[in-house]
Amino acid sequence: MDDAIALFESLEQDCIRTGDEERKSLYSALFEIPDAPYTTFIKLGYFRECERRKSPVQRFQDILPEYKTSGNMLQLFISHKWEASDHPDRSRRTLKKLLRLTKHLDDDVAIWLDYCSLPQKHSSGEDDRTAELKDFFTFQLSLIPVVILNSQSIFLLSDEGVQSGWCCAELLIAQALLHHLNKMIYTRKDQFDTPPLFMTEVDNKMLIETDLIRFDHKMCPKIYCTEIGMKRHKELTEWMNVQLNGGNPTPYSQLISQVSPELISQMMSEFNLTFTEEQDRKVVADMLFKIYDNLSSDPFNSFKWTGKQDFFSMWHYVKGCLGGCLVPNIAYRF
Numbered sequence: 554m555d556d557a558i559a560l561f562e563s564l565e566q567d568c569i570r571t572g573d574e575e576r577k578s579l580y581s582a583l584f585e586i587p588d589a590p591y592t593t594f595i596k597l598g599y600f601r602e603c604e605r606r607k608s609p610v611q612r613f614q615d616i617l618p619e620y621k622t623s624g625n626m627l628q629l630f631i632s633h634k635w636e637a638s639d640h641p642d643r644s645r646r647t648l649k650k651l652l653r654l655t656k657h658l659d660d661d662v663a664i665w666l667d668y669c670s671l672p673q674k675h676s677s678g679e680d681d682r683t684a685e686l687k688d689f690f691t692f693q694l695s696l697i698p699v700v701i702l703n704s705q706s707i708f709l710l711s712d713e714g715v716q717s718g719w720c721c722a723e724l725l726i727a728q729a730l731l732h733h734l735n736k737m738i739y740t741r742k743d744q745f746d747t748p749p750l751f752m753t754e755v756d757n758k759m760l761i762e763t764d765l766i767r768f769d770h771k772m773c774p775k776i777y778c779t780e781i782g783m784k785r786h787k788e789l790t791e792w793m794n795v796q797l798n799g800g801n802p803t804p805y806s807q808l809i810s811q812v813s814p815e816l817i818s819q820m821m822s823e824f825n826l827t828f829t830e831e832q833d834r835k836v837v838a839d840m841l842f843k844i845y846d847n848l849s850s851d852p853f854n855s856f857k858w859t860g861k862q863d864f865f866s867m868w869h870y871v872k873g874c875l876g877g878c879l880v881p882n883i884a885y886r887f
Contacts, residue, residue, distance in 0.1 A: 557591060557592050557593045557623060557689075557693075558593075558685070558689050562685075591623075591696060591699070592623075592624075592665065592670065592693055592696055592700055593613070593621050593622075593623070593670050594621070594622050594623065594624055594625070594628060594663035594664055594665050594670060595616060595620055595621060595622070595663070595664050595665075595666065595669045595670060596620050596621075596622055596660060596661055596662070596663065596664070597655055597658055597659070597660050597661070597662040597663075597664055598620065598660030598661065599616065599620035599664075599669075600648060600651060600652060600664065601652065601660065602620075603645075603648060604645065604648060604649070604652055607645075609640060609642055609643050609644075609645055609648070610641075610642060610648060610666070610668060610669055611669070612668055612669070612672075612673035612676075613668070613669055613670060613671055613672045613673055614672055614673070614682070614686070616669055622661070622663050624663050624703075625661060625662060625663040627658070627662050627663065627705070628662075628663040628664075628665065628700075628703060628704040628705070629655070629662065629663070629664050629665065629704055629705050629706075629707055630665045630700050630701050630704040630705070630706045630707065630723075630727075631647075631651060631664060631665060631666040631706075631707050631709065632706065632707070632708045632709065632710070632719075632720050632723040632724065632727075633647045633666075633708075633709040633710065633711075633720070634709075634710060634711060634713065634716075634717055634720055635668075635717065636713070638829060639676045639677075639678065640668075640676055641667070641668045642668075646711075646713075647709055650709050651664075651666075651707070651709070654707060654777065665700050665704060667719075670693070671690050671693050671694075672686035672687070672689060672690045694833075694836070695840070697723065697726070697840075698726050698730070698840070698844060701723065701726055701727050701730060702730055705774065705775060705776070705777070706723075706727045706775070706776045706777070706778075707776075707777045707778075708720075708723070708724055708727070708776065708777065708778040708779060708782040709779060709782075710724070710778070710779050710781050710782035710785060711779065711781055712781060716824075716825055716826055716827050717826065717827065717828075718821050718826035718827060718828045718833065718834065718837055719828070719833070719837065721785060721786075721789060721821075721824070721826055722837045722840065722841055724778070724782060724785065724786050724789075725786065725789060725790075725841060726840075726841065726844060727776055728753075728776070728786055729809065729844060729845065729848055730848075731751055731753065731775055731776055732805055732806075732848075733848045734751050734775070735750060735751055736806075738750065738751075738864070739768070742768045744861065744862050745861065745862055745863075745864045746861045746862065746863055746864075747769070747770075747771050747863075747864070748768060748769070748770050748771070748864060749770060749771040749772075749773040749864055750770040750771065750772060750773065751773050751774070751775035751776075752772060752773065752774050752775060752776075753774075753775070753776045753777075753778060753783070754774050754776070754777045754778070755777075755778050755779070755780055755782075755783045756779065756780050759772075759774075760783075788824075789820060789824070790808070792820055792823070792824075793808060793812060793816065793820065794808055796816060796819075796820075797811045797812070797816075798811075806848070806849050806850075807849075809845035809848065809849045810845070810846070810849030810850070812841070812842060812845045812846075813842060814835075814838040814839055814841075814842040815838075817837070817838040817841050817842060818834060818835070818838045821834060821837070821838070
């Protein structure tokens with residue numbers, strides 16, 4: 554059995570024993586454990602083997618255990634449109650894009666891709682998953698914000714394929730986290746020896762927030778996104794700004810502090826975003842609202858050190874701080 558599923562079962566039993574009141578602290582503790590096997594990643598070597606064999610990627614249940622891992626020093630979260638409801642990438646277009654972007658990386662680099670990292674239905678449409686796998690799938694969806702926080706993200710959105718609501722939600726989550734990581738670093742820049750600045754790479758261009766680079770910094774790409782993906786993100790945030798502020802220029806933290814679950818649901822409807830499971834529409838709305846609500850104020854009041862710090866040696870503590878804002882099961886309940 555995979556480490557991630559074993560951990561899920563353990564946490565589930567802990568919650569049953571301790572009750573809902575202690576659920577948050579239980580999960581928050583998880584985020585401070587380096588390399589905690591909270592989800593399943595797939596080794597990059599598996600995707601290279603698929604291309605060598607000229608075969609599409611397989612679903613989670615059909616991938617050999619030797620290709621599964623609980624993570625690595627480098628973890629990549631992949632967001633992409635599915636080509637069709639029965640398989641995300643039968644043509645292997647997304648696979649080829651992924652391999653072009655990762656051609657200089659080792660086979661053991663950990664990849665999170667939904668079809669491979671989450672238990673899936675059979676391509677015939679039959680749901681042949683066990684009850685355990687169905688529960689694990691539900692739990693993992695609520696962990697997507699934490700996986701994004703813990704990884705470098707690659708958004709391979711294109712004009713083709715299903716207009717997925719999850720793709721847009723993942724992009725909005727990643728950009729919100731990027732903004733607040735940079736904000737956190739900037740406001741505490743004097744506490745770091747060499748403060749980093751996380752960036753978005755859009756095709757061959759680097760996008761950085763100019764008000765956050767007025768200090769010596771190390772350039773650290775955090776997100777890669779296609780031009781189409783960034784265009785969609787701009788459309789979504791501009792739509793929200795028009796609805797809330799008449800389109801007037803508004804600071805990001807002020808904008809997201811006004812967002813409600815109802816507004817997010819309305820946005821998804823107006824952009825014709827679809828979900829395989831209709832209940833996911835409410836799940837995404839609640840998840841985005843919870844994240845925006847927490848990140849619209851400074852969630853790092855306990856983030857206090859004395860003396861100069863090496864940022865990357867404290868990264869797990871930083872994840873713990875943000876993890877408190879992204880506790881799983883904010884949307885789904887098992």
